[in-house]
Amino acid sequence: MAAEAGQLQLNAFEPIILHSLSESITHLRAACLTLAERCVSGITANTEALRASVENSIGLVTALNPHIGYTAATDIAKEALATGRGVAELVLEKGLLPAETLTALLRPEVVAGSGQAMA
Structure with missing residues (x-):
């Protein structure tokens, strides 16, 4: 949404986009760590x-x-x-x-x- 409001090639909303992307990556990292710790760790094959x-x-x-x-x-x-x-x-x-x-x-x-x- 922030990218749509930018005019021409001067996008004043780029910091918002980068901030949102950074937050999303942080959430994804936390989710992967939680999955690894609580689900994947300790799995053994029968x-x-x-x-x-x-x-x-x-x-x-x-x-x-x-x-x-x-x-x-x-x-x-x-x-x-x-x-x-x-x-x-x-x-x-x-x-x-x-x-x-x-x-x-x-x-x-x-x-x-x-x-x-x-x-």
């Missing part, structure tokens, strides 16, 4: 629940797509969704990949793209 969630995710089939093919990956995804079984379990059951290869391909660092996948 590794067992997270691992189970990842292992039962149908999205894992995308990491296997280049190795088992689109059609097989689609069939696995549909069956996993319909039955509630895990992708890895179904791939092993159908004999699409050996267990060692499957384990290597589904390592979290490989799936996340930060590790080397098998050629």
Whole structure:
């Protein structure tokens, strides 16, 4: 609002704008510190629940797509969704990949793209 009342390029209200901006930054800083202290600090991951969630995710089939093919990956995804079984379990059951290869391909660092996948 203060910027609208300024004439031409001589804005007499610039100090008000800077003061309001400074106050807003101060409030934002205080809010971030409060959030960090009262909410974020002390959070720990439930590794067992997270691992189970990842292992039962149908999205894992995308990491296997280049190795088992689109059609097989689609069939696995549909069956996993319909039955509630895990992708890895179904791939092993159908004999699409050996267990060692499957384990290597589904390592979290490989799936996340930060590790080397098998050629």
